[in-house]
Amino acid sequence: MKEIKKHLILWGLLIHNSLMSQLEYRANFFTGIAMELGYFLAKIVYMIVIYKTGVPINGLTPDEVLVFFGTYMIATGPYAGLYMMNLFDVGRQVQTGDLDLLLVKPVSLQFMLTLKRSDLSIFTVDVLLGIAAVTVGLVRMAVPVGLLDMLGYLGFLLSGSLIAYSMFLLPQVLAFRLVKTNSLAGLVDSSWDFNNLPMGIYSRLVQQIGVFVLPIFVITNFPALFLLHKMEPLYAVWGIAGPFVWFLLTSFLFRLGLKHYQSASS
Amino acid sequence: MKKYLYALSLGIKETMAYRADFWLGIASAAFPIIIQVFMWQALYSGSGGGALFGRSYAQMLAYSVSASILWRLLKTGFEYEINEDIKNGGLSKYIVRPIEYLPYRLHCFLGQKIGVLFSGLMLMTLALTGVGLSFHVSPVSLQGVLLFLPTLLGALVLNFLIFFCVGMWAFWLSEIGFLFEAVRIVIVVLSGGIFPLEVFGTAVGGALKLLPFTYAVGFPVDVLTGTVTGPAVLTGLCFQLAWIGLMVVISRFLWNLGSRKYLAAGG
Amino acid sequence: MALIEVTGLQKTFEYTKKEEGLKSSFHSLFHREKLYKEAVKGIDFSLEKGEMVGFLGPNGAGKTTTLKMLSGILFPTGGQATVMGYVPWERKKDFKMRFAIVMGQKSQLWWDLPAVESFTLNRHIYEIDEAEYRKTLGELTEILNVEALMGVQVRRLSLGERMKMELIASLLHKPEVIFLDEPTIGLDFISQKRIREFLREYNREKQTTVLLTSHSIGDIEDLCRRTIIIADGTIVYDGELKKINSLFGERKRIQVSFETEEAAQRDLSRFGTVCSREGVQVVLEVKREDVREISRMILETLPATDFNISDIPVEEGIARLYTGRNSQ
Numbered sequence: 019m020k021e022i023k024k025h026l027i028l029w030g031l032l033i034h035n036s037l038m039s040q041l042e043y044r045a046n047f048f049t050g051i052a053m054e055l056g057y058f059l060a061k062i063v064y065m066i067v068i069y070k071t072g073v074p075i076n077g078l079t080p081d082e083v084l085v086f087f088g089t090y091m092i093a094t095g096p097y098a099g100l101y102m103m104n105l106f107d108v109g110r111q112v113q114t115g116d117l118d119l120l121l122v123k124p125v126s127l128q129f130m131l132t133l134k135r136s137d138l139s140i141f142t143v144d145v146l147l148g149i150a151a152v153t154v155g156l157v158r159m160a161v162p163v164g165l166l167d168m169l170g171y172l173g174f175l176l177s178g179s180l181i182a183y184s185m186f187l188l189p190q191v192l193a194f195r196l197v198k199t200n201s202l203a204g205l206v207d208s209s210w211d212f213n214n215l216p217m218g219i220y221s222r223l224v225q226q227i228g229v230f231v232l233p234i235f236v237i238t239n240f241p242a243l244f245l246l247h248k249m250e251p252l253y254a255v256w257g258i259a260g261p262f263v264w265f266l267l268t269s270f271l272f273r274l275g276l277k278h279y280q281s282a283s284s
Numbered sequence: 285m286k287k288y289l290y291a292l293s294l295g296i297k298e299t300m301a302y303r304a305d306f307w308l309g310i311a312s313a314a315f316p317i318i319i320q321v322f323m324w325q326a327l328y329s330g331s332g333g334g335a336l337f338g339r340s341y342a343q344m345l346a347y348s349v350s351a352s353i354l355w356r357l358l359k360t361g362f363e364y365e366i367n368e369d370i371k372n373g374g375l376s377k378y379i380v381r382p383i384e385y386l387p388y389r390l391h392c393f394l395g396q397k398i399g400v401l402f403s404g405l406m407l408m409t410l411a412l413t414g415v416g417l418s419f420h421v422s423p424v425s426l427q428g429v430l431l432f433l434p435t436l437l438g439a440l441v442l443n444f445l446i447f448f449c450v451g452m453w454a455f456w457l458s459e460i461g462f463l464f465e466a467v468r469i470v471i472v473v474l475s476g477g478i479f480p481l482e483v484f485g486t487a488v489g490g491a492l493k494l495l496p497f498t499y500a501v502g503f504p505v506d507v508l509t510g511t512v513t514g515p516a517v518l519t520g521l522c523f524q525l526a527w528i529g530l531m532v533v534i535s536r537f538l539w540n541l542g543s544r545k546y547l548a549a550g551g
Numbered sequence: 552m553a554l555i556e557v558t559g560l561q562k563t564f565e566y567t568k569k570e571e572g573l574k575s576s577f578h579s580l581f582h583r584e585k586l587y588k589e590a591v592k593g594i595d596f597s598l599e600k601g602e603m604v605g606f607l608g609p610n611g612a613g614k615t616t617t618l619k620m621l622s623g624i625l626f627p628t629g630g631q632a633t634v635m636g637y638v639p640w641e642r643k644k645d646f647k648m649r650f651a652i653v654m655g656q657k658s659q660l661w662w663d664l665p666a667v668e669s670f671t672l673n674r675h676i677y678e679i680d681e682a683e684y685r686k687t688l689g690e691l692t693e694i695l696n697v698e699a700l701m702g703v704q705v706r707r708l709s710l711g712e713r714m715k716m717e718l719i720a721s722l723l724h725k726p727e728v729i730f731l732d733e734p735t736i737g738l739d740f741i742s743q744k745r746i747r748e749f750l751r752e753y754n755r756e757k758q759t760t761v762l763l764t765s766h767s768i769g770d771i772e773d774l775c776r777r778t779i780i781i782a783d784g785t786i787v788y789d790g791e792l793k794k795i796n797s798l799f800g801e802r803k804r805i806q807v808s809f810e811t812e813e814a815a816q817r818d819l820s821r822f823g824t825v826c827s828r829e830g831v832q833v834v835l836e837v838k839r840e841d842v843r844e845i846s847r848m849i850l851e852t853l854p855a856t857d858f859n860i861s862d863i864p865v866e867e868g869i870a871r872l873y874t875g876r877n878s879q
Contacts, residue, residue, distance in 0.1 A: 024675065024678065027675055028672070028675050028676065031671065031672050031675060032672070035661055035664055035668050035669075035672065038663075038664055038668065039661060039662075039663040039664055042663045042664075042704070043459070043461070043663075044459075045457075045458070045459030045460070045461035045463075046459070046461040046462065047461075048461070049460070049461030049462040049463040049465075049466055050461065050462050052462065052463065052466040053462040053463075053465045053466040053469065055466070056465070056466040056467075056468075056469035056470050057469055059469070059470060059473055060469050060472065060473050060478060063473060063478055063479055063483065064323070064479075066483055066484065067323075067327070067479055067483045068323075068327070070337075070483055070485065071327050071330070071331060071336055073327060073330035073331045074330055075323070075326045075327060075330060076326050076330075115657070116657070117624075118619065118624050118652075118654065118657060119652070119654065119657055119658075119659045121623065121624050121642070122622050122623065122624065122647055122650075122651075122652050123647060123676050124644045124647035124648045124676060124677060124678075125676045204312055205311060205312055207312075208312040208314075208315040208316070209315055211315060211316060211319060212315065212319060214319060215319060215322075215323055218326075219322045219323055219325070219326045220322050277626060279624075279625070280564060280565075280625070281619055281624055281625055
């Protein structure tokens with residue numbers, strides 16, 4: 019418990035330091051926000067297409083699809099703002115030996131390695147845009163949202179982020195075996211966009227794989243399914259258990275991989 | 285002329301080195317394509333199989349696949365080099381030497397792209413065949429392919445000019461940050477790189493077709509997939525050429541303005 | 552029991568052979584030839600509490616690798632080591648709380664922020680309470696004379712100033728053992744001197760055990776009574792640096808200057824080994840017990856204008872160790 023508190027305080031400090039560093043480079047700060055808005059534009063065109071077509075998409079109305087899309091944007095906040103850039107940097111840190119000075123600190127290495135840098139501007143932009151999209155969708159449908167819905171939604175968002183964190187960390191464990199993972203990172207990153215649209219558009223088989231094998235759909239589809247009262251009981255169980263299974267598995271493999279760490283030469 | 289040919293060969297050589305990057309970029313196009321294919325499948329089956337946005341199911345799939353690959357194929361990166369040249373004083377040698385910057389960059393770019401164009405087009409053929417076989421449609425016609433080639437050349441040059449102008453901004457901005465990336469993603473959307481411009485509605489889509497961007501991606505793809513046929517191809521080509529001409533003028537203007545500022549600042 | 556105890560420690564790195572060209576790249580996809588490099592070949596030594604020991608050796612000798620094993624960054628291939636009773640590579644939290652490593656070529660500071668932000672982070676990482684932290688920080692900044700630089704971004708600091716900040720960041724938790732890897736690398740003469748002075752004082756005052764690697768002999772001559780010299784993964788010397796030449800037998804140098812260059816050209820091998828001959832100056836190496844006799848002979852038989860007897864320089868002794876004992 020004490021350790022958890024310590025790490026939470028450290029996370030706060032790391033976010034604070036990252037923000038301070040970011041503000042040192044104003045151009046990067048503002049153009050970074052512009053870039054995020056650009057990406058948002060590229061994703062919202064999917065919604066434009068769906069609204070313009072006006073037909074239900076595998077049983078979901080455009081407004082419902084908007085809720086899924088908004089949830090995807092909200093989850094993209096922590097993904098792009100808090101952990102993704104760290105995960106993609108693991109390979110570099112292993113290869114250059116930057117890990118050395120983290121290894122000797124009395125603090126969880128996985129924690130320091132995967133949460134060191136953050137980008138609050140991206141986080142805020144994505145989360146706000148996402149909340150706006152979800153709100154618009156819900157208001158247009160005139161669906162009442164109770165406290166329980168909100169809490170459950172938040173809970174599934176958190177567990178979704180945990181599973182995403184674990185899943186995207188997994189390929190980086192290969193970096194310890196001196197494999198270059200930066201090329202892999204780009205490929206893995208583009209798979210994030212599978213959540214851009216509800217998983218209902220895919221075939222049943224793809225859905226099952228995306229839920230139970232490579233749980234990419236758990237990340238943003240589950241919260242939205244819960245909010246719209248469309249969640250199957252089995253999914254709900256997996257939505258709660260899955261993240262822990264994945265997190266423990268990845269952490270275990272991470273520690274295993276660490277034994278192969280050879281530092282940089284000399 | 286010989287020195288520009290040298291630049292061309294330099295570009296080709298460079299591509300060989302960056303080939304892995306290129307293929308990875310193309311591979312990462314696979315996911316958005318899959319997402320779009322599934323989306324269109326759901327939308328077309330929801331709408332009863334009729335045309336959407338003036339396209340049949342087959343045409344739409346062909347559009348998605350071709351556009352996704354094409355914009356990545358034509359993607360530039362030299363605007364960062366322009367920024368470097370301006371910031372680190374590397375530009376001075378082009379101002380002093382009897383070699384002009386714009387043609388030099390153009391030949392580098394063309395050289396780079398010739399290296400990947402062939403394999404990129406092969407991939408596009410493969411992907412279109414795949415779509416055709418798995419969805420039982422015939423995505424392109426021979427006529428489309430033949431007319432596509434000149435529009436592709438125009439798109440290549442136009443894309444270069446657009447991003448050359450974007451690169452010129454570096455004369456006036458002290459830091460670039462992620463600006464080029466932000467601009468690129470907006471241009472991709474506006475050029476029809478993700479969806480055909482018709483999805484924005486007749487008014488907005490029509491207005492966007494007056495801008496140069498669509499002639500760098502959307503128009504060639506429309507010609508290829510047979511959405512634009514007959515005299516409309518000729519009109520489009522005229523628009524494309526007109527924009528190329530205009531962009532040359534704008535590039536020259538920006539370059540003259542910028543290099544004067546650069547020289548005044550001491551190079 | 553000694554504070555640091557190392558027995559038979561070895562490290563072998565495994566790497567794959569890379570050849571140029573696409574063809575061999577494809578080939579290596581399926582078949583990789585494994586190569587091994589023995590960086591540390593079974594070394595033994597021990598350190599008592601409060602000792603400050605220098606670890607000297609040429610590049611690639613295995614100094615840093617040893618230090619990395621002792622701080623738990625690397626797993627050894629064989630052998631044992633304990634530091635304060637802990638096995639370093641078990642990476643126990645208690646162990647990490649009690650030692651520090653400073654690497655001259657790696658930074659733990661946040662580049663774009665004032666160093667104090669990194670210190671605060673370390674305060675929480677090492678669970679140092681506020682009052683204690685203030686006190687230690689105050690002391691360290693005062694001794695190192697960096698109070699005025701606390702608000703300056705690390706990237707704007709000079710190399711020497713940055714190293715001082717690295718030291719502060721590593722000493723906030725009052726480590727009982729400190730490993731220093733090339734702490735003065737790249738620093739100018741004055742900064743080197745300041746850092747050395749600080750380290751000497753700190754070691755004396757806090758009785759901290761320090762193991763310091765360097766390829767600068769100055770660092771080690773200045774700071775350490777005891778020096779361990781490592782070459783090609785093995786320890787070739789362990790003792791006082793000044794006494795290093797006793798390894799090569801008791802020898803002395805005689806430097807003679809002549810009136811003319813012609814005089815300097817004559818055959819002098821009957822007196823001893825000629826080490827160098829430059830212009831009118833000749834340097835001879837002779838046995839210690841013969842010094843008196845040979846000096847007399849030289850002065851009597853040769854037209855010498857200047858005459859000087861000295862020890863063999865430490866650097867040369869070390870250089871001989873580096874190139875291998877066999878060549879002697």
